[in-house]
Amino acid sequence: MKSYLAAAIQMTSVPDLEKNLAQAEELIDLAARQGAELVGLPENFSFMGEEKEKLVQAEAIAQKTEAFLKTMAQRYQLTILGGGFPVPVAGTDKVYNTALLLDPNGQELQRYHKVHLFDVNVPDGNTYRESSTVMAGQELPSIYHSQTLGNIGLSVCYDVRFPELYRHLADKGVDVIFVPAAFTAFTGKDHWQVLLQARAIENTCYVIAPAQTGLNYARRQTHGHAMIIDPWGAILADAGEKPGVAIAEIKPSRIEQVRRQMPSLQHRVFA
Incomplete structure (x- = not known):
């Protein structure tokens, strides 16, 4: 593993596939021009609209999104994460909320179907029933082992509230965890940053x-604040509240330093 720049992209996606992909391309280009080698797009980056509308367009969204990610990876020579988009589940009327990691050749490295679905009555009056259109994944995410970028683990949004998923990744030797999200504005103001910091601190890895x-x-209003957090829990970059890019350096030496200073993963009693 080497030191390199990573980027967390922040978008305001809408119910318009082509408009979203154009916005994503602009921000990927921005990240690439700043030297990023690992780039992550948020949950629902290619389409964010009503659930029924998403289902009607799901097949087209899935096909065009995968083709777009492959093109972006190849054009900019990036390892890129499409942080969440609908992929139809054969034989059902539902989709998987799918995160897809591709290498600079456009080859698929990891595919993860979101396990924890957001079925919540938020105190601001909004009700969310992700399970009405999305089928929950049945498998924990696996690790992509890269000699240059480190061991990369995937998750999506609501997963961040379930630490056992991240401890599973830590047991597999994770160095960098992606948490692409579309966090609600109401919950995000209180929980987003602290949950991300907790996942980084307890597993001594980058988020x-x-x-x-x-x-x-x-x-539907989302919180923003795309972030990159180091293994000590320090916020290295924060995109604020407007579309943009959070960029920071991922350093193997920092991971090693923190794990020496705080070897908590070695002190576990109940594994």
Whole structure:
């Protein structure tokens, strides 16, 4: 593993596939021009709209999104994460919320179907039932072992509230965890940053958290603050509340330093 720049992209995605892909391309280009080698796009980056509308367009969204990610990886010679988009589940009327990691040749490295679905009555009056259109993944995410970028683990949004998933990744030797999200504005203001810091601190690894921000559609407002956090819990980059890019250096020496100073993973009693 070497030191390199990573980017967490922040978008305001809407119910318009082509518009979203154009916005994503601009921000990927920005990240690449700043030297990023590992780039993450947020959950719902290619489409964010009503659930019924998403289902109707799911096949087209899936096909165009995968083709787009492959093109971006190849054009900019990046390892890129599409942080969450709908992929139809054969024989059902549902989709998987899918995160896809591709190498600079456009080859698939990891595919993860979001396990924890957001079925919540938020105190701001909004109700979310992700399970109405999404089928939960049945497998914990695996690790992609890269000699240059380190051991990379995937998760999506609501997963961040379930530390056992991240401890599983830590047991597999993870160095960098992606948490692409579309966190609600109401919950994000209190929980987003502290949960990301907790996942980084307890597993002594970097966390890269691409995010949605602003008003996406109807009453759906997202928190923003795409972040990159180091293994000590320090916030290295924060994209704020507007579309943009959070960029920071990922250093293997920092991971080693923190794990020497705080060897908590070696002190576990209940494994």
